[in-house]
Each structure stands twice: as structure tokens, then as C-alpha cells.
Amino acid sequence: MFLEIKDLSVKIENKNILKGLNLNINKGEVHAIMGPNGCGKSTLANVLAGKEDYEILNGKINFKNNDLFDLNIEERAQEGMFLAFQYPVEIPGVNITPFLHSAINSKRKRMNEEEIDNLSFAKLLKSKASDLGINIDMLKRSVNTGFSGGEKKRYEILQMSILNPDLAILDETDSGLDIDALKIVTNGVNKLKTKDNSFLIITHYQKLLDYIKPDYVHVMVNGSIVKSGGSEIAAEIEKDGFQKFQ
Amino acid sequence: MNIQDNYLKNKKNIFFTENENVENHREILIKIFENDRFDKKNNESLKNVNLKNFLDFNYKYLVPEETSVINNNNDNSYSIVSVNGQCTSFKDDKIEITKILDEDYNDFSKNDTIEKNDHFVNLNSLFLNSGFKIIIKKNNNIKIKISNIITDDDLTIFQKNNYICEEGSSLNLIEEYENKNNSTSNILNVIKLEKNSQLNHFLIQDNAPNHNLIITTHSSCKKDSIYNQKVYNFSEGYVRNFHYSELIETNSEADLQGIFFLKDNNTSNNKTFVKHLAENCKSNQVYKGILNDRSKATYFSNTHVDQVAQKTEGYQLSKGILLSDNASYFSKPELKIYADDVKCSHGSTIGPIDENAIFYIRSRGMSKIAATKILISSFINEELSSINDEQMAEIIQKKLVRYLSKVK
Numbered sequence: 001m002f003l004e005i006k007d008l009s010v011k012i013e014n015k016n017i018l019k020g021l022n023l024n025i026n027k028g029e030v031h032a033i034m035g036p037n038g039c040g041k042s043t044l045a046n047v048l049a050g051k052e053d054y055e056i057l058n059g060k061i062n063f064k065n066n067d068l069f070d071l072n073i074e075e076r077a078q079e080g081m082f083l084a085f086q087y088p089v090e091i092p093g094v095n096i097t098p099f100l101h102s103a104i105n106s107k108r109k110r111m112n113e114e115e116i117d118n119l120s121f122a123k124l125l126k127s128k129a130s131d132l133g134i135n136i137d138m139l140k141r142s143v144n145t146g147f148s149g150g151e152k153k154r155y156e157i158l159q160m161s162i163l164n165p166d167l168a169i170l171d172e173t174d175s176g177l178d179i180d181a182l183k184i185v186t187n188g189v190n191k192l193k194t195k196d197n198s199f200l201i202i203t204h205y206q207k208l209l210d211y212i213k214p215d216y217v218h219v220m221v222n223g224s225i226v227k228s229g230g231s232e233i234a235a236e237i238e239k240d241g242f243q244k245f246q
Numbered sequence: 247m248n249i250q251d252n253y254l255k256n257k258k259n260i261f262f263t264e265n266e267n268v269e270n271h272r273e274i275l276i277k278i279f280e281n282d283r284f285d286k287k288n289n290e291s292l293k294n295v296n297l298k299n300f301l302d303f304n305y306k307y308l309v310p311e312e313t314s315v316i317n318n319n320n321d322n323s324y325s326i327v328s329v330n331g332q333c334t335s336f337k338d339d340k341i342e343i344t345k346i347l348d349e350d351y352n353d354f355s356k357n358d359t360i361e362k363n364d365h366f367v368n369l370n371s372l373f374l375n376s377g378f379k380i381i382i383k384k385n386n387n388i389k390i391k392i393s394n395i396i397t398d399d400d401l402t403i404f405q406k407n408n409y410i411c412e413e414g415s416s417l418n419l420i421e422e423y424e425n426k427n428n429s430t431s432n433i434l435n436v437i438k439l440e441k442n443s444q445l446n447h448f449l450i451q452d453n454a455p456n457h458n459l460i461i462t463t464h465s466s467c468k469k470d471s472i473y474n475q476k477v478y479n480f481s482e483g484y485v486r487n488f489h490y491s492e493l494i495e496t497n498s499e500a501d502l503q504g505i506f507f508l509k510d511n512n513t514s515n516n517k518t519f520v521k522h523l524a525e526n527c528k529s530n531q532v533y534k535g536i537l538n539d540r541s542k543a544t545y546f547s548n549t550h551v552d553q554v555a556q557k558t559e560g561y562q563l564s565k566g567i568l569l570s571d572n573a574s575y576f577s578k579p580e581l582k583i584y585a586d587d588v589k590c591s592h593g594s595t596i597g598p599i600d601e602n603a604i605f606y607i608r609s610r611g612m613s614k615i616a617a618t619k620i621l622i623s624s625f626i627n628e629e630l631s632s633i634n635d636e637q638m639a640e641i642i643q644k645k646l647v648r649y650l651s652k653v654k
Contacts (some may be wrong), residue, residue: 049605049609050608050609051605052605053601072608072614073605073608073609073614074608074609074611074612074613074614076609077608077609077610077611078611082609083609085606085609088606089600089602089603089606091603091606091607091620091621091624092624092627092628093623093624093625093626093627093628093630093631094620094623094624094627099610099620100610102612102616103610103611103612104611106610106611106612106613106616107611110611142624142627159610163610163611
């Protein structure tokens with residue numbers, strides 16, 4: 001199993017958020033998690049990426065034959081996990097190009113691969129940006145600084161394409177995007193999809209799933225997954241909302 | 247030993263003791279020391295200060311054997327090595343350097359912008375043993391780099407410098423304080439900007455742990471003149487930066503900025519004060535601090551707008567990052583406005599490094615230390631990227647890298 005989440009219970013500030021959650025993802029699969037506000041979707045994404053504000057009460061997560069809880073935040077990233085943030089953080093004064101160059105080299109170092117030099121990286125970045133329809137001028141700017149909501153999400157996808165993760169978690173990547181931006185972002189994701197990598201897509205709405213076809217859709221309510229199935233579930237939610245699952 | 251006894255004992259090594267006006271002024275200062283109750287709560291000059299070390303000190307001064315060197319590089323740039331606060335006299339068609347004179351002392355003693363109970367400025371006047379005066383002549387545009395050297399351990403330097411930028415002149419002044427010995431420098435810079443002149447003043451402070459630096463600046467700006475000051479404090483010893491500006495004629499500007507990098511048990515006290523005394527003047531006061539370990543800092547900023555100073559623009563900002571739970575930063579911005587047509591603001595934000603930003607960077611595969619360093623660089627990016635002088639930018643960058651290498 002590529003990612004196996006078993007009976008995961010998590011709390012933050014005395015509030016239980018995830019309650020015995022189970023989820024299995026195989027290599028090459030696209031999974032979508034849908035659920036109402038406050039059901040714990042973003043908590044799941046943050047716990048997977050290693051955010052330290054949460055208390056793990058119970059459960060296990062196995063990722064590529066590693067106990068995920070043995071790895072810190074950067075080690076998870078270096079092992080091939082990537083979280084596309086719902087609210088990407090602005091870092092004024094830190095240029096995108098050296099930032100991403102450092103990121104990719106920290107991953108290569110862990111994998112005992114040779115570090116990528118400046119010139120090769122610049123070429124790679126330029127080609128990936130062009131694939132995603134990202135203006136080269138954007139690469140001269142500081143990380144997320146002064147970006148519109150759409151630009152921030154597009155930049156998250158650019159980072160994802162550079163780091164080429166084994167498991168990409170997209171936390172409400174569709175929120176705040178107009179239809180054109182949504183198409184660019186989802187096209188980017190579809191281009192990255194291979195038989196060797198997996199996606200976990202967190203969303204409120206079916207709209208995103210019109211552009212990225214999931215293999216499995218899970219409904220999450222009150223901290224656990226209450227129903228799993230194919231994309232027909234997304235249509236069901238679009239029609240009737242989450243009420244019937246609660 | 248009390249201040250008066252200390253003064254009388256060392257009188258032969260102190261400047262202007264023969265001048266009656268100076269001596270009368272010093273009598274007043276001694277009385278201030280005698281009558282003061284050293285109320286740390288209400289006296290900004292006493293915050294975080296070990297009174298015993300500063301008031302009961304061993305006075306020691308050595309006249310430098312070799313006087314300082316001045317190189318005229320024939321490209322409008324001058325390098326000065328000031329030794330124990332002294333500088334040799336020099337004159338050409340662009341600048342004139344002389345010793346400080348008793349008339350300069352008397353001129354400044356009448357100024358009331360600096361509080362009468364600032365004991366460090368008062369000590370400077372009482373024990374004055376060095377200093378120089380530099381005049382930038384009319385319509386000249388020059389650059390001066392001053393390296394401040396102290397020759398021996400345990401010296402107490404009390405230095406008063408006067409800078410006069412004549413009409414239409416422009417000066418880029420870089421002052422370096424990099425002392426490794428166990429000594430104290432108490433320096434007062436008095437700066438006069440004549441009509442349509444400009445001074446860009448950079449102070450690079452990087453002293454060893456046993457060196458104390460107390461530096462006070464008083465600048466006054468006439469019509470259309472500009473005073474820009476940037477302080478970079480990387481010192482491992484105590485530093486006090488108190489800087490005052492008076493905008494005395496219309497369309498003048500003062501920009502007082504500073505960044506300090508503290509660690510271990512180090513302390514830095516900072517103050518900026520701008521007095522708007524004429525119409526259409528602008529001021530800006532921005533200090534940023536990064537504090538690690540058990541370091542402590544204070545920053546008092548103050549904008550005073552006189553009732554005649556209509557159309558004033560005055561801004562203040564204080565920001566701090568605490569890298570440790572044991573570090574502390576006290577910031578107090580103040581505005582006193584007596585005119586009704588002004589734009590003024592002040593703000594202060596101090597806190598630990600943004601954990602969400604750390605998480606974001608780490609989630610891209612970089613370590614916590616790397617993430618912290620990236621965010622510190624980001625915090626001061628604006629100040630660093632605004633350094634136009636390539637040589638200066640390189641110096642500051644090297645010192646920043648050294649500070650960051652100690653961040654764990």
C-alpha cells in the first residue's frame with residue numbers, strides 16, 4: 001500500500017477533529033475527499049504534511065513503507081509528499097527561483113541524487129512554467145507576495161510540478177478561483193498525473209472534479225469517512241448536499 | 247567614586263576645562279547627577295542599564311601616538327581612521343577637518359531637544375576627551391568612510407563630533423565601529439544640514455562582547471535638506487542608539503532607520519525622536535530587531551509636531567522577531583501633535599517567527615533552521631535591498647550570514 005491511514009484520531013486545543021479515519025491510496029490513484037465546512041478535511045491534509053499543532057490520539061499512517069509519524073515535516077516532503085496549501089504563505093523578499101531550487105535540491109540530497117545546478121534548474125523552471133501558462137516575469141517575484149488568489153494557486157501547482165511528488169495533496173485548491181484559473185490549475189494537475197504518483201484532492205464542490213477525474217470519492221463528515229465510491233458520489237452531493245450523510 | 251570626584255580627578259585629560267562657559271555648564275550637569283533619583287521607570291536613558299557600571303567607572307584616556315590617516319582617493323571619497331576618537335586636521339577645496347572647539351561645545355549645550363536627564367549625553371559633555379569637526383563645503387558631493395579604532399583595553403572615550411553640510415552639498419557617510427577590546431565609547435554626533443543639502447549616514451556597529459557603544463546623534467535640517475540615517479547593529483556588546491532630528495525649516499526631511507541583531511545576553515537600547523518645527527516636512531522612523539537567546543531591546547520612537555508645522559508627514563514603525571521565549575523587546579511609539587493638518591501614524595508588531603510560514607517552507611523540504619533563516623532574511627529584505635552602495639551591501643550581507651550561522 002502506498003498510503004495507508006488506519007483508525008486515525010486527532011485533536012487540537014482539546015477539540016477532537018479526526019475520529020477513527022481510515023483511508024487507503026494506491027500508486028497511480030486519484031482520490032477526492034468531499035465534506036462540509038469543519039468536518040476535518042484540512043486537518044487531515046495538515047496532519048499528513050506534518051503540521052505540529054495537532055495531537056495524535058490514535059492510529060497509524062504508513063507512507064511508502066515508512067511510519068509517517070517517524071518523519072518530520074521536511075523529511076515527508078523529501079520522501080515525496082506535497083501539500084498544495086489552501087492559503088499559500090507570502091514570503092516577501094525571497095525570490096521564487098532560489099526558493100524552489102533549494103527545495104528541489106533538499107529532496108535530491110535525501111534521495112542521494114546529484115544536486116541540480118543553477119543553469120539546469122533555470123531551464124527546468126522555465127519549461128514547467130511555460131507548460132502551466134505561467135508568465136516568466138512571475139518567476140522574478142517573491143514567493144506568493146502580492147499574488148492574486150489565482151496566481152497563488154497556480155504557483156502551488158508550479159511548485160508541485162517542479163518537485164514531482166509521489167503523493168500530492170491539494171487542499172481546496174479550487175477555492176477562490178474563477179473558471180479560467182480553475183482550468184489552468186486542473187490542466188496542470190492532469191499533466192502531472194502518471195501511473196507512479198497519487199493525488200488526494202480535498203474540495204467542497206463537484207466543479208473541480210469535472211476537470212480532474214478521481215478514481216475514488218470519499219465523503220467525510222464529523223472527522224471520519226462515511227461513504228466511499230466512484231465519481232457518482234460527487235454528483236449525488238452536488239444534487240442533495242451533505243445533509244443526508246450527517 | 248561619585249561623578250564630581252571622578253571629574254575633578256581626571257580634569258587634566260578633559261577638553262575645555264579652561265573655558266568658563268563650559269565649566270559653568272558642567273557645574274549644572276554635576277548638580278543634575280547629584281539631585282537625580284535615577285528613576286529607571288520614567289527615564290528612557292536608564293532602561294536596561296546597569297547604573298553602577300556606567301556612573302562609577304574608571305576614567306582612562308590615551309592620546310593616540312600616531313594621529314589618524316586621511317586618504318584622498320581623488321574621486322571625491324575620503325577614508326578616515328579615527329583613533330581613540332581623534333582625527334588629524336585636513337583641508338582641501340571640498341572638506342575641512344579640525345579638532346572640536348569649545349565654541350562647538352557651547353553651541354550645542356544650549357539645545358534642548360535632548361532631555362536634560364539623559365545621563366549618557368551629560369557624561370559625554372562632562373568627560374569630553376576627543377572629537378572632530380567636518381565641514382562639507384558648498385555644492386560638493388562626497389563620500390567619507392570613518393573607521394573608529396580604540397587602541398587599548400579599558401579606555402573610556404567621550405567624543406563629540408560636528409558635521410556641517412554647507413548649502414547644496416551632499417555627503418555619503420559610512421561609520422564603522424568594530425572594536426574588539428574591553429572599552430567604552432560614548433559618542434555624540436551633532437549634524438547641521440544647511441539649505442538644500444543631504445546627508446546619507448550609515449552606521450555599522452559590530453563590536454565584541456566587552457565593548458560598550460553609546461551613540462547619540464542630533465541632526466538639524468534647514469530648508470529643502472534631507473537627513474537619512476541607517477543603523478546596522480550586529481554588536482555582541484551593549485549598544486545604545488539614540489538619534490534625534492529637528493526639522494527647523496520648510497520642506498526638510500529626516501529618515502531614521504535601524505536594524506539590530508541580538509543574541510546571548512546582549513542588550514540594545516534604541517530611540518528616535520523627530521521634532522517637526524516647520525511646514526511641509528517629512529519624517530520616517532523605522533526600527534526592526536531580531537532577538538535570540540536571552541537578549542533584550544527597547545525602542546522608543548517619538549514624533550513631535552509643533553503647532554506651526556502644518557502639512558507634516560510623520561511615520562513610525564517598529565517590528566521585532568523573537569527567536570527565543572527568553573528574549574524580550576519593549577517598544578513604545580509616541581506622537582505629540584499640536585498642528586491640525588498632518589498625516590501621522592505609528593505602529594508596532596513584535597512576536598515569534600510565523601509558524602505557518604515555517605510550516606510552509608518546511609513542507610517544501612527545507613529544514614526548520616533553513617526556514618528560520620529564510621524568514622529572517624525576508625523580514626529585513628526591504629532594508630537590505632534599499633542599500634545602493636555595493637560595498638556596503640556586501641559588508642552587511644557578510645555580517646548577516648555570520649549572525650544567521652549562529653541561529654539554531
